Amino acid sequence: MSQSTDPISPLVAPDADPQETREWLDALDAVIEREGAERAHFLLEQLLEEAREHSIDLPFSATTGYVNTIEPDEEERSPGNLELEGRLRAYMRWNAMAMVVKANRLESPDGSELGGHISSFQSLAHLLACGFNHFWHADDTDAGGTHGGDLLYIQGHSAPGIYARAFLEGRITEEQLLNFRQEVEGKGLSSYPHPKLMPEFWQFPTVSMGLGPIMGIYQARFLKYLHARGIADTSRRKVWVFCGDGEMDEPESMGAIGLAAREGLDNLIFVVNCNLQRLDGPVRGNGKIIQELEGDFRGAGWNVIKLLWGSNWDPLLARDKEGILRKIMMETLDGDYQAFKANDGAYVRKHFFGRHPKALELVAKMSDEDIWALRRGGHDAHKVYAAFHRAYHHKGQPTVILVKTVKGYGMGRAGEGKNTAHQTKKLTDDDIRYFRDRFNIPIPDSELPKIPFYKPADDTPEMKYLHERRKALGGYLPKRRVRSDEQFTVPSLETFKAVLEPTPEGREISTTQAYVRFLTQLLRDKALGPRVVPILVDEARTFGMEGLFRQIGIYNPKGQLYTPVDKDQVMYYREDQAGQILQEGINEAGGMSSWIAAATSYSTNNRIMIPFFIYYSMFGFQRFGDLAWAAGDMQARGFLLGGTSGRTTLNGEGLQHQDGHSHMIAATIPNCVSYDPTFAHEVAVILHHGLKRMVERQDNVFFYITLLNENYPMPGLKPGTEEQIIRGMYLLQEGPKLTPRVQLLGSGAILRESLAAQTLLAQDWGVAANVWSCPSFTELARDGQDCERWNLLHPTESPRVPFVAQQLADHPGPVVASTDYVKAFAEQIRPYLPKGRTYKVLGTDGFGRSDFRYRLRRHFEVDRHYIVVAALKALAEEGSVPAARVAEAIQRYRIDADKINPLYA
Numbered sequence: 001m002s003q004s005t006d007p008i009s010p011l012v013a014p015d016a017d018p019q020e021t022r023e024w025l026d027a028l029d030a031v032i033e034r035e036g037a038e039r040a041h042f043l044l045e046q047l048l049e050e051a052r053e054h055s056i057d058l059p060f061s062a063t064t065g066y067v068n069t070i071e072p073d074e075e076e077r078s079p080g081n082l083e084l085e086g087r088l089r090a091y092m093r094w095n096a097m098a099m100v101v102k103a104n105r106l107e108s109p110d111g112s113e114l115g116g117h118i119s120s121f122q123s124l125a126h127l128l129a130c131g132f133n134h135f136w137h138a139d140d141t142d143a144g145g146t147h148g149g150d151l152l153y154i155q156g157h158s159a160p161g162i163y164a165r166a167f168l169e170g171r172i173t174e175e176q177l178l179n180f181r182q183e184v185e186g187k188g189l190s191s192y193p194h195p196k197l198m199p200e201f202w203q204f205p206t207v208s209m210g211l212g213p214i215m216g217i218y219q220a221r222f223l224k225y226l227h228a229r230g231i232a233d234t235s236r237r238k239v240w241v242f243c244g245d246g247e248m249d250e251p252e253s254m255g256a257i258g259l260a261a262r263e264g265l266d267n268l269i270f271v272v273n274c275n276l277q278r279l280d281g282p283v284r285g286n287g288k289i290i291q292e293l294e295g296d297f298r299g300a301g302w303n304v305i306k307l308l309w310g311s312n313w314d315p316l317l318a319r320d321k322e323g324i325l326r327k328i329m330m331e332t333l334d335g336d337y338q339a340f341k342a343n344d345g346a347y348v349r350k351h352f353f354g355r356h357p358k359a360l361e362l363v364a365k366m367s368d369e370d371i372w373a374l375r376r377g378g379h380d381a382h383k384v385y386a387a388f389h390r391a392y393h394h395k396g397q398p399t400v401i402l403v404k405t406v407k408g409y410g411m412g413r414a415g416e417g418k419n420t421a422h423q424t425k426k427l428t429d430d431d432i433r434y435f436r437d438r439f440n441i442p443i444p445d446s447e448l449p450k451i452p453f454y455k456p457a458d459d460t461p462e463m464k465y466l467h468e469r470r471k472a473l474g475g476y477l478p479k480r481r482v483r484s485d486e487q488f489t490v491p492s493l494e495t496f497k498a499v500l501e502p503t504p505e506g507r508e509i510s511t512t513q514a515y516v517r518f519l520t521q522l523l524r525d526k527a528l529g530p531r532v533v534p535i536l537v538d539e540a541r542t543f544g545m546e547g548l549f550r551q552i553g554i555y556n557p558k559g560q561l562y563t564p565v566d567k568d569q570v571m572y573y574r575e576d577q578a579g580q581i582l583q584e585g586i587n588e589a590g591g592m593s594s595w596i597a598a599a600t601s602y603s604t605n606n607r608i609m610i611p612f613f614i615y616y617s618m619f620g621f622q623r624f625g626d627l628a629w630a631a632g633d634m635q636a637r638g639f640l641l642g643g644t645s646g647r648t649t650l651n652g653e654g655l656q657h658q659d660g661h662s663h664m665i666a667a668t669i670p671n672c673v674s675y676d677p678t679f680a681h682e683v684a685v686i687l688h689h690g691l692k693r694m695v696e697r698q699d700n701v702f703f704y705i706t707l708l709n710e711n712y713p714m715p716g717l718k719p720g721t722e723e724q725i726i727r728g729m730y731l732l733q734e735g736p737k738l739t740p741r742v743q744l745l746g747s748g749a750i751l752r753e754s755l756a757a758q759t760l761l762a763q764d765w766g767v768a769a770n771v772w773s774c775p776s777f778t779e780l781a782r783d784g785q786d787c788e789r790w791n792l793l794h795p796t797e798s799p800r801v802p803f804v805a806q807q808l809a810d811h812p813g814p815v816v817a818s819t820d821y822v823k824a825f826a827e828q829i830r831p832y833l834p835k836g837r838t839y840k841v842l843g844t845d846g847f848g849r850s851d852f853r854y855r856l857r858r859h860f861e862v863d864r865h866y867i868v869v870a871a872l873k874a875l876a877e878e879g880s881v882p883a884a885r886v887a888e889a890i891q892r893y894r895i896d897a898d899k900i901n902p903l904y905a
Contacts, residue, residue, distance in 0.1 A: 031043060069306045070307075072311075076389040076390070078130075091168060092121075092129070093439055096121045096160035099160050099180045100118050101118075115425055120157035120273075123378065127378060128162070130384045133469045134385065140475060146236075148234060148236070148237050152204075156207035157422075172189070176188065177453060192206070195480055196633045209250055214589060217260045229578050232605050242273065245273065255589065272400060293400070294306060301397065305402070309376065310376060316363070328355050346371075411427075412431065414434075429449060433448055442454070484603070485606055488696065496521055499683065502716030503713050515687070519532070528610065537584050537587055538584070549573050549574050552580035582594050588624050596627065611639065615641070617659040622659075642662055645707060645748060646659060653850060661825075673779065677706075680716075683707070686703070686705060687705070715732075718730075727803050728803065731770060732771045732772060732773040737768065741813035743811055743813055745818070756864035767872070767881075777825055778828065783832075788802075808837070817841050819842075826842075838874045844860040859902055
């Protein structure tokens with residue numbers, strides 16, 4: 001067998017003076033016995049510091065022995081009825097297995113299979129049962145209680161087990177179990193935790209893997225934030241995050257653990273299911289994932305509880321006076337531990353205990369069956385309770401429980417501890433019989449081929465116990481609130497008059513400044529102001545928001561213990577225990593996770609919050625896209641602001657900073673409403689409309705709005721265009737009474753180039769152009785798609801006309817759309833234009849680069865001159881002007897017709 005060369009567990013050098021060593025150890029034991037562990041810890045720290053001062057090299061180790069953190073005599077005893085809990089777990093295991101296997105025995109006309117996972121819940125069953133029976137409080141405030149409820153991030157692949165429990169509780173029907181992963185007809189159960197698909201059940205989506213951990217951390221921090229600001233009493237609530245050891249490889253899983261420790265999130269408990277296996281094989285076949293995670297979390301400042309071995313290991317460890325067994329436990333690699341559980345007791349005797357004669361002596365009187373019955377800690381109800389109890393009552397730090405389990409526990413040869421366990425979704429009749437016998441399920445052989453679900457009668461002791469435990473904890477979980485009980489009235493649009501009016505002559509502002517002015521005004525509202533959550537990722541000065549530092553403060557649970565260097569300035573950097581701003585540092589994923597916590601607060605806290613997360617648009621959707629999709633699943637409500645947007649407006653920063661595609665990513669999320677406004681009044685109208693929808697109406701949508709850092713005069717709102725702005729298009733400036741005519745469409749940074757092109761077309765070529773502002777090509781496209789679908793399915797009724805076609809119906813001529821985004825952005829509306837219209841699209845396909853804005857726009861062929869050429873070409877194709885006119889324009893504007901396509905430049 002392989003021996004460890006793992007640096008996590010180095011072999012200790014031979015002892016040169018065992019007697020002296022024994023004296024030191026005896027002295028330490030005496031201190032522990034007489035003065036306690038804290039005193040012993042203090043003395044050890046002092047010794048280490050003294051050693052460092054004498055230049056003795058003492059590399060830090062954050063790991064402990066490969067044994068349980070909690071000693072047997074320190075374990076809190078479970079108050080539950082372990083016999084009844086064991087029976088209930090067995091029934092849930094069976095029903096979870098049956099659900100998946102039955103689903104995959106269904107025949108489909110197309111030969112497809114439904115999939116599903118058996119093994120994850122089998123490894124987690126003890127852990128989940130302990131939480132549901134003893135620790136996880138439901139929100140009882142609606143019934144006059146005072147506990148807002150705990151928040152559960154359930155490991156996604158264990159969903160069948162959660163359904164199995166809900167089935168016993170009477171919250172899910174047998175028909176729903178039979179429709180596992182069959183949701184189209186509205187009777188089924190979602191494959192994983194999906195609030196969108198089961199809006200009254202699942203609290204959070206936890207897939208893709210890695211999203212649960214990072215969202216859980218920021219959710220726990222947001223609970224502290226709400227409490228500190230006096231908005232909700234969250235002092236009794238906990239956030240429990242279940243994740244797998246393989247999942248911890250995801251960067252998001254551990255990327256924010258430093259924040260949790262730094263802010264003392266003692267309301268946060270991670271439970272890492274260490275079954276030592278990923279989807280394909282071992283997590284660390286040549287190492288020890290539990291030791292690795294222990295070092296990472298303890299080094300980051302977490303309280304770490306290791307639960308590795310079940311109670312029947314305790315007598316062996318107690319007799320292990322020389323530490324031989326502990327040494328073997330430490331030196332054995334995870335790949336070997338996996339092999340042990342895939343074999344039998346004889347194999348374990350030979351290859352584990354057989355590593356040392358004295359270890360063999362420890363088990364000499366044990367049969368192979370006794371050795372095989374030695375459990376990992378995650379399958380011992382008493383040990384699990386003790387670990388949960390300590391974590392629940394720990395103060396001052398977040399806690400991680402590293403629990404050793406067996407993937408596919410109870411599945412036997414079908415998958416227990418095997419590399420194939422994760423993909424196993426079909427079992428033979430023999431496998432099912434073995435499962436039935438292993439867990440003593442009262443189903444006769446004659447019924448086994450049907451794989452029936454099992455539910456005891458309501459008056460049985462175990463069913464009474466099941467309901468009593470949840471009643472004692474306030475109700476059933478998971479459970480999700482669909483709407484908040486709170487009601488707010490959004491101030492009228494007139495309240496934001498300063499943003500709606502034209503800028504005074506000689507004054508210029510950016511749409512980012514317009515947003516800040518709107519936000520500042522909203523903060524003054526007595527009702528809604530306190531509910532605003534500004535979220536920054538270290539770019540407040542970029543967006544002109546530093547004035548908010550002093551006004552509303554930056555949240556920090558410790559307040560401001562230092563004197564800021566800019567204290568003498570009006571807009572100094574002010575941190576406060578009740579601060580309103582969430583300053584996340586250079587951390588878009590963290591900012592998005594904070595935004596999600598606030599954007600779903602109506603559900604998790606029964607408190608409507610209004611988060612505004614502003615960031616460089618290029619560092620938004622393409623960076624946190626998976627979290628944005630999860631936000632859609634969670635029915636988030638709030639504003640995402642992509643600052644310095646577009647490919648050419650952020651002129652000096654270059655390729656990695658310039659965004660030409662975020663709107664295309666945003667368009668893939670059905671409940672994300674996106675806009676690319678050009679003017680201040682458009683920003684105000686859109687933000688106000690968003691507030692009306694999300695706060696007053698509690699619509700399950702969120703808004704993405706791109707903002708510019710370019711200053712120019714603002715024309716002000718033209719009354720009567722508000723609805724058209726929201727729908728995505730309005731006539732901004734009508735052209736002169738000339739023919740031929742063209743229609744110029746634009747948004748964001750390039751709309752002003754369309755306005756300049758309007759002048760050139762009239763002056764240089766005698767062509768009239770109407771300029772249309774299109775704050776949302778995406779909303780126009782969605783409207784068009786909806787009309788097209790309705791017309792397809794209602795062929796005998798009057799067809800519906802897309803809004804873009806309605807707007808252009810009385811305005812003849814070809815259409816030219818120009819944006820600071822890839823051509824596909826404006827191409828979305830091509831099918832919905834009035835029939836027969838020529839349509840030209842200009843966009844910024846290609847990699848960005850640094851230069852002056854006018855050069856970038858010329859490089860990407862979206863400036864006023866290219867818009868004119870495109871308009872003339874469209875007119876030439878329709879026969880309204882000669883083709884030579886187009887060539888003349890190319891020459892007049894000194895356009896290099898043979899330069900490389902910017903897509904490839």
